[in-house]
Each structure stands twice: as structure tokens, then as C-alpha cells.
Amino acid sequence: MSAVVIRWSKARKRYERQGVLVEQPALELAEEQCLADEDVRARQRERAREKRAVEDVDFQKRMAQEILRLFPGCDANRAEAIAEHAGTRSSGRVGRSAAGRALEENAVTLAVVASIRHLDTPYDELLMAGVPRAEARERIRTQVDEVLDQWRRPR
Template sequence: MDPVVVVEPLKRRHCADCRRGPLERLVLEFNAPRCLDCADLGHLVFLPRGNAALTRRAREASSLWAVVVRHNRRRTRYERQGLLVEEAALARAEAACLADAEARARRRERDAVRRAAEDVRFTARLTAEIMRLFPSCPLDRALDVAAHTSVRGSGRVGRTAAGRALDEGAVTAAVRASVRHLDTPYDGLLMRGVPRHEARRRVAPAVEATLTAWRTPPS
């Protein structure tokens, strides 16, 4: 069964029965405009388009509803603007959507707590792996490297699949990057316009010397 269609007119129109107007919305019956009251739709309330879940629930809960359209001259077609639904149905739909929103908010909070706990555990494991591979690395430095490289959403080594698996190459790459930036003039070379590959070549001996020293167990 086709839904009742209510039109938002572009021109000033008056009701063919009660002569009220100009009408914000009307129903065409036998090509004659009628106001919502004369069309027995005056008790319905307007629900604008935009919230699919609210629209679906309000339509399902309303024993009588109508589609509201407006003609788009540029596209030469009628476009849906929303629905007319029973006020009680809209209230029930809004309550259901609010309950869903609250449930989603609680789930997001639980997920955030879970992810934070996972991140803490992973950072601890990454720190331990750094200290295993580089036993002479200062503990504070290992903690900083692990925290920096494992930031969620950063795209850094610690967030890659290899990094999450504590792959030795990925862990070493994270430590090497830290040494390059903090213990060599690498950043200064970049600021002076030295190409990245050339800057890396210049500081490579110092980086490898530090890594070698950190790989040596403390005496």
C-alpha cells in the first residue's frame, strides 16, 4: 500500500475546503489542495529526515503516518523531507533511541577502559622486550620508547602487526628511531635542509654505536 503523501508547496496555496492558507503543507485530493486538518492529518507531528533509526521506529510505532515531500526545481523531482507521525509514536521512538544511545555510551566507556588496560599491558611487555634486547638501555629510556611507539592510532612501529607481536626487528627499529632523534644531530640536519636519506647516513655510525653499547649486558 502506498503511503499518504503530504506536499510542502513552493507557491501560495489555500485549502479547497476551508480556504485556510497559505498552507505550509497540504494533501492533494483529486488535484485539489487540502490542509492537514481537512485531510484528517492535523494531529500528526513532523519528523524531519536525517535520523534513520528514529524515523524507522516512529513509522513502525505510528498507526497513521505520511511522507512529506517538496519539489526540487533544479532536479525536477520530489524529494523526501521527513514524516508526519503520531506524537505518542514519536515519543516512544525517541525514548527507544535514547536508550540505545545510553547503551552505546556505556559500551564505549567499557571499551575505552578495556583498551587502556590492553595498552598498559602491551607497553609493559614492549618495555621488557626492549630491556631484553638492549640490557644496558636506561630503564627510563626504554619506558619512553615503549610509551611513544605504542600510542594507539599513531601508526608507529608499536602499532604495526610486527610491533604488536614484539618482532625483534620492529622493536629494534623503534629503539633505533629514538636514538636517531634524541642522541644524534639528525633533527638539526633535517631542519637545515639536509635530505632525509643523507641525514640518516651521516648519523648512522653514532646510532649503531649506541645500539651496540646498549646490547652489551651491564657488568
Template sequence: MLAVEGGVPRCLDCVDLGHLVFLPRGDTALTRRAREESALSAVVVRFDRRRGRYERQGVLVEESGLARAEERCLADAEARRRRRVRDAGRRAAEDVRFAEAFAARIRQLFPGCPEDRARAIAAHASARGSGRVGRSAAGRALSEGAVVSAVVASVRHVDTPYDQLLMSGVPRHEARRRIAAGVEAVLREWRADGVRADPAAGREVDAGCRGDR
């Protein structure tokens, strides 16, 4: 590990941090308490070249402070475990409600989209921690743009040879150009209200039940 001081990288001993111990990220309660119990602490980051940003790896804390933090965590471990279980249940219920609302919004914008397909798209797009469009601010607000983006992505991968084109070496932009008409055809069908007139019978029939589908 190196510390940057005045724009110059230096070893930890050089900046008086060599006596600290490294606590990896992952246990929020332990990290918070270790920093509370340490007179001196420092955040450890690593530059991710792929994402082009620094990402937190953990903290440096005093060994004695870490020991006291561990004792505090052990003392209320059961209470924190029960709280995590309750929080997990609450988040799961919230996720179910949000996925249902997302699916309903899909059906509102695309009445011809089959119910099970709308639910599948919603579940995929809104998965917690996925970073997909459903977890964005626009997605959480059920904006039309975010919902349409989720539907387009599903159609692209499920209803067109897009993935096969990518696997065969076709560049992404070219692959999208080739399947654009197919994607739009599915969207156009799903945007229909699902009902059409039957002149011969003088009644309306559900387009989703046509034998040619």
C-alpha cells in the first residue's frame, strides 16, 4: 500500500501509518466501530482501470481499536443478526412490489406484451444490485424512457439473433443495426391494444389468441 502525499506516493511508514492494520470492506458495523475506536484511521482505495474510478477496499485502523470494535460486535451479534433478517424481509417485500409495479407499467405502455413476459422483463430489469435500468433513478420512478429501454433490451436478446451475431464476431453497433427492424416489429405489435375487429363475425376478438401467433 502507498499513501499519496503532495502528489507523491510514499510508503505507510513514511507517512506514519505503518502501525495501522488493514480491515477489508464487507462488515459495515465492524468498520464503523473500528473507526470510532481508533484515534487514527485511513480509507484504502484502488483505482479500477476498467471503470475509470477509485473504489474503496477497506480501512486502516489501530489494532487496539479493531479489537475493541470486535468485542462490541460480538456483544450484540444476535441483535444485529435479527435486524439483518428483518431488513432482508422488508427489502424482499419492497422488491416484489416494485417488480409488480414495473410489470404493470410495461403492460400500460405495451398492452400487447404477454403478462408472463412483462413480469420476466420487470424481474430482470429491477433486480437489486444489478445496476440495470430498473434500479436507476428513472427506473425507480417508472419513467417511460426507462421502461421502454428495459423492454427493448429484452426483445433484442430474446426475440432476435442479436446474441448470435455478437458471438460470431459482429461488432455491437453493427449487430444492433441488423436487428433494429426486428425489434421495432415486436414493439409495434406489443404497442397495439391487443384487440381487433372481426368483420365476418361482427364482433371483436382478442388478437393475442389468433391462431397465426
């Protein structure tokens, strides 16, 4: 048996849920059932983690291929590094956005631009020196465009 406990809030002028009352035997039974299938849930989590790892490697491989298709002058090792960095799960990077997962050209290009910005220009040094982000990006724009132009041409 259980009951939802609510209380009238004078400040909000409505009933608010405070919790649930349950009988002690019911609580003990629920705890017992949770502990009984703990191993099953742990195995399921492990299998899901392994499956996601395989999916991530496959996605990063496809992203690297797409980078090389769009930027044939880019070194294969660099393309793999960009794909690995941009395609890291839960990173919040463009490679993990919906457009990135769909390998849309714009999203892949943004990942490449970010890599060039951080590795081939003094962008990070500008930020560390206190230059505002927008201004730092404007200062290095021509350098990024030059590298993109080189990479767009086949070797």
C-alpha cells in the first residue's frame, strides 16, 4: 500500500507533492528486488558501453573519410585526429551535434576549422593574452582560410 503526500503551499496557492508513504514490508521488498537484478543491470550497462564504443569508432572513421573527401589535401593522420576530437561522445563539440552525426558538410567543415584555429594559428595565445574571442577569430581568419584553401586542393 502507498499514498502520495501533498501539502497546501500558501505562497504558491497550490498543493505540492511532498513524497510517498509506503508500508515497511513493501519498501523492503522493493529494495530486495532492486538488489536481485543489480548484476543483470550492470551487465546490460557494460554491453551498452561496449556497443557505444564500437559505434563511436565507426562514426569517427566515417567522419575522417568525409574530411578527406571535402579536404583532399589534408593529411590522413590529421583527418583522423580531427574526427576523434570532434566526434567524442558527450563532448558538446560540433561533431556530436545532429548535423555532425549526419556528417553534413557544414558541420564537418566547422570541425576542420576549429582544428586549424587551435593547431595552426596563434588563436589560443591570443585568448590567453586577453584578446576577446571575436577579435581573436577575426585576426586569424586569413590564416585559417589559407590552410582551408591548401587542403581543398588534392595533393
